[in-house]
Amino acid sequence: MIKLLEGPQTLGRGPVFWSCFLAVLAGALIYPLFADSYDVGNFSYFLIWIFMALGLCLMWGYGGMLSFGQTLFFGIAGYAYGVLAINMGGGTTTIAALLLSVVIAMIAAGILGYFMIWGGINGIFFGIVTLSATLVLAFFLGQTAGPEWHIGDARLNGFNGMKGMDPLAIGSVYIEGSALYYVMVALIVIVYLALRMLVNSGIGNVIVATRENPQRAEMLGYDVRKYQLLTFVLGSGLAGLSGALYTSWGQFITPSSIGLPAAAMPIVWVAFSGRSDLTATLVGSFLLLFGFQTITVYSQQAALVLMGALLLATVMAAPQGFVLGIGKFVADRLTGRGKRGEADLSAASTLKTDEA
Amino acid sequence: MSLVEVKGVSKRFGGLRAVSEVDLSVKAGEVHCLIGPNGAGKSTLFKLIVGLFPPTSGSILFDSVDITAERPFARVQRGMSIKMQAPSVFKELPVLQNIQIALQERTSGAERAREQERLLELLGLAQDRTKMAGALSHGQQQWLEIGMALALQPQLLLLDEPTAGMSPEETFKTGELIKSFNAEGMTVLVVEHDMAFVRQIAQRVTVLHLGKIFARGSLDEILQDEQVAEIYLGKTHAH
Numbered sequence: 001m002i003k004l005l006e007g008p009q010t011l012g013r014g015p016v017f018w019s020c021f022l023a024v025l026a027g028a029l030i031y032p033l034f035a036d037s038y039d040v041g042n043f044s045y046f047l048i049w050i051f052m053a054l055g056l057c058l059m060w061g062y063g064g065m066l067s068f069g070q071t072l073f074f075g076i077a078g079y080a081y082g083v084l085a086i087n088m089g090g091g092t093t094t095i096a097a098l099l100l101s102v103v104i105a106m107i108a109a110g111i112l113g114y115f116m117i118w119g120g121i122n123g124i125f126f127g128i129v130t131l132s133a134t135l136v137l138a139f140f141l142g143q144t145a146g147p148e149w150h151i152g153d154a155r156l157n158g159f160n161g162m163k164g165m166d167p168l169a170i171g172s173v174y175i176e177g178s179a180l181y182y183v184m185v186a187l188i189v190i191v192y193l194a195l196r197m198l199v200n201s202g203i204g205n206v207i208v209a210t211r212e213n214p215q216r217a218e219m220l221g222y223d224v225r226k227y228q229l230l231t232f233v234l235g236s237g238l239a240g241l242s243g244a245l246y247t248s249w250g251q252f253i254t255p256s257s258i259g260l261p262a263a264a265m266p267i268v269w270v271a272f273s274g275r276s277d278l279t280a281t282l283v284g285s286f287l288l289l290f291g292f293q294t295i296t297v298y299s300q301q302a303a304l305v306l307m308g309a310l311l312l313a314t315v316m317a318a319p320q321g322f323v324l325g326i327g328k329f330v331a332d333r334l335t336g337r338g339k340r341g342e343a344d345l346s347a348a349s350t351l352k353t354d355e356a
Numbered sequence: 357m358s359l360v361e362v363k364g365v366s367k368r369f370g371g372l373r374a375v376s377e378v379d380l381s382v383k384a385g386e387v388h389c390l391i392g393p394n395g396a397g398k399s400t401l402f403k404l405i406v407g408l409f410p411p412t413s414g415s416i417l418f419d420s421v422d423i424t425a426e427r428p429f430a431r432v433q434r435g436m437s438i439k440m441q442a443p444s445v446f447k448e449l450p451v452l453q454n455i456q457i458a459l460q461e462r463t464s465g466a467e468r469a470r471e472q473e474r475l476l477e478l479l480g481l482a483q484d485r486t487k488m489a490g491a492l493s494h495g496q497q498q499w500l501e502i503g504m505a506l507a508l509q510p511q512l513l514l515l516d517e518p519t520a521g522m523s524p525e526e527t528f529k530t531g532e533l534i535k536s537f538n539a540e541g542m543t544v545l546v547v548e549h550d551m552a553f554v555r556q557i558a559q560r561v562t563v564l565h566l567g568k569i570f571a572r573g574s575l576d577e578i579l580q581d582e583q584v585a586e587i588y589l590g591k592t593h594a595h
């Protein structure tokens with residue numbers, strides 16, 4: 001198992017890489033001791049979105065399935081957390097609400113994925129169908145302002161969104177501030193390492209094989225539909241985890257966290273970072289979220305325009321992703337293989353959105 | 357005892373009958389060659405056998421089981437594998453990983469490592485294991501794909517023009533390789549244009565022309581058939 005942490009599907013191996021990993025982790029762990037609680041809370045907020053980015057990286061970068069549906073499952077789990085937390089009461093049941101809402105998102109992904117994949121939808125149409133489903137949910141939730149739209153005690157509240165659910169708690173103690181931060185860091189470490197093991201395992205081999213050439217993968221005896229469905233359910237489930245954490249963090253969720261601008265965000269993060277590598281996605285998404293938040297403080301419009309510009313720049317200048325490119329470059333310098341690195345970068349081909 | 361039975365199979369593409377009322381039986385343990393001019397429907401027949409297309413009519417049996425409605429992966433799991441005409445490897449994955457993907461269902465641990473080394477040696481790709489498969493020459497990609505098909509240890513191996521782009525020495529070596537696997541019990545169905553190669557390996561030959569079975573028998577019987585010479589060999593001489 002441990003051996004799978006390194007492998008052909010993930011960049012970063014050997015003592016240098018893992019030392020860096022531990023150093024960053026140590027930095028993350030002592031950070032709350034030095035920062036004020038407002039900044040720690042903000043930090044937790046950036047970390048919420050990382051799961052969604054990693055899930056898209058798995059689906060798009062590894063599986064070749066460009067899903068526009070990350071905010072769909074983010075929204076399903078986000079609203080599910082609200083409904084469950086409100087109806088089940090607060091306290092420790094919020095933990096169950098969190099887990100259940102992720103399961104609900106995965107079931108929804110299983111159903112949608114089943115019809116898409118068994119129906120033979122792939123390439124650009126996969127993006128179109130997932131985007132449509134996302135917009136339908138956002139539109140629907142926007143129409144639910146009336147008092148008749150409620151599930152148990154939870155009012156959906158249209159555009160204003162659902163509120164009044166408890167945050168995550170154990171007994172009567174809310175998990176917030178530094179405690180929440182540590183929970184986030186732990187979850188990210190677990191998810192990141194588990195995904196590394198997954199993609200370097202035999203299953204990961206089939207996932208990338210399916211991306212490269214689904215017909216050949218099938219000709220080796222693999223039912224590629226099952227692997228695609230697994231990838232889609234896991235990737236969407238991670239978006240669900242982001243959604244449930246988001247609702248619990250802010251104690252509200254609105255349809256605007258599902259709709260078009262929100263739906264495009266994960267694509268930008270992952271494309272910019274380098275969709276073909278988990279580590280690049282992790283680091284890149286964090287940097288972007290951090291930068292985005294910093295700029296949003298001054299102007300939200302400017303932040304959105306910047307995101308668009310970054311996506312364009314990525315497509316034109318570094319189709320395999322900026323963070324990935326820089327990471328490879330640095331790694332090659334360190335190991336004295338500079339020549340090869342440059343060859344790798346220039347060999348990187350165009351942005352492959354429809355290779356499945 | 358036939359391993360594969362194709363019964364009255366037709367395949368239409370729009371108005372074109374690429375394969376028409378074909379009956380073909382491949383005996384367990386033989387090396388059977390399928391020959392015929394370009395566009396005769398050989399590759400289409402292969403794809404029908406592995407299930408990449410559904411036939412317009414007719415049925416296909418493998419090991420006496422009707423597999424006409426089965427998905428390709430299920431047929432592969434029954435014990436067939438194919439090397440297609442156009443190289444079809446995982447181009448942006450390293451050679452070694454290509455082999456591993458083919459091996460991983462059947463083997464694990466030390467056995468997999470041993471098999472993988474044996475295959476890389478056999479294919480002459482041991483030096484190129486870290487190269488991306490797409491960076492190999494056309495001939496090497498063919499070898500790699502043959503290796504991946506062999507890694508499944510199929511009962512039936514389908515090879516669509518395995519020697520295209522190979523030198524005469526490589527072609528001969530491929531022929532000997534096929535014979536050695538056949539000696540261990542593997543049934544092999546090969547599409548080939550190279551008559552010397554067919555002579556080297558074939559126990560039985562079927563000629564396909566305009567989607568129909570035109571002749572069948574030993575290579576010598578077929579070469580004596582004047583009509584075959586006309587539709588097929590005449591053209592190959594003209595090349």
Ligand SMILES: Nc1ncnc2c1ncn2[C@@H]1O[C@H](COP(=O)(O)OP(=O)(O)OP(=O)(O)O)[C@@H](O)[C@H]1O
Nearest residue numbers: 369372374392393394395396397398399400401441
């Ligand atoms: N997917 C397809 N759609 C439409 N027509 C096709 C398709 N595949 C093959 N054909 C047509 O069917 C006929 C038979 O093609 P096929 O590839 O089976 O011939 P072949 O005997 O393998 O020829 P070659 O020796 O050139 O490989 C050709 O006329 C070809 O154009």
Ligand SMILES: [Mg+2]
Nearest residue numbers: 398399400441
């Ligand atoms: Mg052909």
